[in-house]
Amino acid sequence: MPRLFTEAKKRLREAASHMSVDPDVMEKLKYPKETLSASLLVRMDDGSRRCFKAWRCRYDDTRGPTKGGIRFHTNVRLEEIMTLAFWMTFKCAVANLPFGGAKGGVAVNASKLSKSELERLSRAYVKAFHSFIGPDRDIPAPDMYTNSMVMGWMEDEYSAIVDHPSPAVITGKPLELGGSEGRTDATGRGGYLVIRHLEKDFEIEPDKTSIIIQGFGNAGYNFACLMHADGYKIVGISDSRLAIYDTEGMDPHSVHNYKMKNGTLSGAPSNGTLKEMTNQELLIEACDILIPAALENQITADNASKIQARIVCELANGPVTPAADKILCENGTIVIPDILANSGGVIVSYFEWVQNKAGYYWSLAEVHSKLKERIEPEARTIWKISLEKNVDMRTAAYIHALERLSKAVTAHGTKAYFSS
Ligand code: GLU
Numbered sequence: 139m140p141r142l143f144t145e146a147k148k149r150l151r152e153a154a155s156h157m158s159v160d161p162d163v164m165e166k167l168k169y170p171k172e173t174l175s176a177s178l179l180v181r182m183d184d185g186s187r188r189c190f191k192a193w194r195c196r197y198d199d200t201r202g203p204t205k206g207g208i209r210f211h212t213n214v215r216l217e218e219i220m221t222l223a224f225w226m227t228f229k230c231a232v233a234n235l236p237f238g239g240a241k242g243g244v245a246v247n248a249s250k251l252s253k254s255e256l257e258r259l260s261r262a263y264v265k266a267f268h269s270f271i272g273p274d275r276d277i278p279a280p281d282m283y284t285n286s287m288v289m290g291w292m293e294d295e296y297s298a299i300v301d302h303p304s305p306a307v308i309t310g311k312p313l314e315l316g317g318s319e320g321r322t323d324a325t326g327r328g329g330y331l332v333i334r335h336l337e338k339d340f341e342i343e344p345d346k347t348s349i350i351i352q353g354f355g356n357a358g359y360n361f362a363c364l365m366h367a368d369g370y371k372i373v374g375i376s377d378s379r380l381a382i383y384d385t386e387g388m389d390p391h392s393v394h395n396y397k398m399k400n401g402t403l404s405g406a407p408s409n410g411t412l413k414e415m416t417n418q419e420l421l422i423e424a425c426d427i428l429i430p431a432a433l434e435n436q437i438t439a440d441n442a443s444k445i446q447a448r449i450v451c452e453l454a455n456g457p458v459t460p461a462a463d464k465i466l467c468e469n470g471t472i473v474i475p476d477i478l479a480n481s482g483g484v485i486v487s488y489f490e491w492v493q494n495k496a497g498y499y500w501s502l503a504e505v506h507s508k509l510k511e512r513i514e515p516e517a518r519t520i521w522k523i524s525l526e527k528n529v530d531m532r533t534a535a536y537i538h539a540l541e542r543l544s545k546a547v548t549a550h551g552t553k554a555y556f557s558s
Contacts, residue, residue: 142221142434148460150228153536156527160554163540163547167227170197170220171204171238176266178244180258190259194242194267196276197223200546203274204240205230205484207281207310208263208292214243218434222281225455226484229477231539232516235488240276242267248283260288264295271296273306273495279487280310282355282433286322290315306494309487318490320505321483326360328482329453331510332474332517333427334368339521340449340472342426348387350374350425350447352417353432354397357453357480361429362390370427374420377403378432381420386410422446430457437462445471452476467530475532477539478513478520485512 196204206226227239305316371387386409428447434456442462524534
C-alpha cells in the first residue's frame, strides 16, 4: 500500500495541474506547520499505569485557527494524523470556514477501557496538548471513537488549566456544556443534503434508489435515517465485524435498536431475506449509492472494478485511494469526495464555536437552515467545476479549495509582487 500522505498530496498536484497556482502556495502546503507527539501515562482501574502514544498535527493555519477531530483507534499513527490534518485544511476551505486544518489521535482500543479509564485518558490528552490547542489556535472535535462525553471532559480539563471556562476550545460538546443543537447528526446530514441537492444532476429518484452503508457509527447511522425517511431504500449495513444485506431493504432505526440490544448486526430485522457477509463483500454488492462511512483505504485498486454502485459518497475520510479513483472514474462512477460529503460535521462545529464566542445560542431550525445554506452552494459549485473542466468531483473540490487557499497565501505577497 503506497503511503497515505504521499497519496493525499497527489490529489493536490492533480488539482493544481488544472489551474495556475503560485509556487509559494504549493510550497506552503507541502508539509504540516507543526506536529506534537506525546506519551500519555494513564492510571488503570487495577492500579497499574499504561502508556499511550498520542499526536496532534496543525497542518495549515493560513485561513484561520486550525480545526479537526481527535480519534481514539488502535491503528492511529503519525502519518495518518498528518494526512487527516491535510484533508481538514481542504475540507475547511471547501466549506469556506475561517479555519485551517488539524487532527489529533491516540493509539488505543477505546472499547477495552472502562469509563473512568477513558475519562483519565481524555484528560491526559489535554494535559499534554493544552499549549498546542486553544480557542484561537487549534480547536479539536470528535472523530472516530470519541464523542460528546469525551469532548466535555477535554473542555473541562482545558478550562481548569487556563482557570476560566473556555467552551470555544473544543466543539462537539454536550448541549448542556456549550454544545450546538444539530451537531450530533451534522456529518450524516451534510452528506444527505449534498445528495438531495444534486439528485436531478445525478439522475436519481428516492424511491428507485438503493443504498449500502459501510460503517454504522454516528455518520453512517444518521445518514441512513435521513435517506430512509425520504424514501431511499437501505439495502446494506455493516459494522466493524459483520455486514448485512437485503434487496428488499431495512429500517435503519430498527437495525440500530437491534444492535444496541444484542451487540451484533447478526439476525437484525429486514424486509426480506437477510444475507450476512464480510465488509469487503458488502462493498461490491448491487446498489445505486455506496456510502463508505468507516475507515480509510476501503476502495482500492483491488476492488474498485467490482463496485456496482453508480455513486460513491465518502462519509469517511479517505476511503477511496487515488488508484481506485481512476478506475471508478473510467467506469463512470461518480465519487462525492470526503472533503465535501462529510463537511457537515465541521460546518456545525464552526457554528458551535461561533455560538461559544458570542455567548448566544441558536435553535435547531436555525442550525439546519444555516447548514443547508452553506453546503448546497459549495456542492453546486464543485459539480459545475467538474463539468466545466471535465474532471471528477474530487479534483473539482480540490480546485475549489485550492483557489481559496491560494488567494489567502498570495495575499501576503509573492515573488511577482516583491520583484516588481
Ligand atoms: N472529525 C470530523 C471531520 O473529520 C469533524 C471535525 C471538526 O468538527 O472539527 O471532519
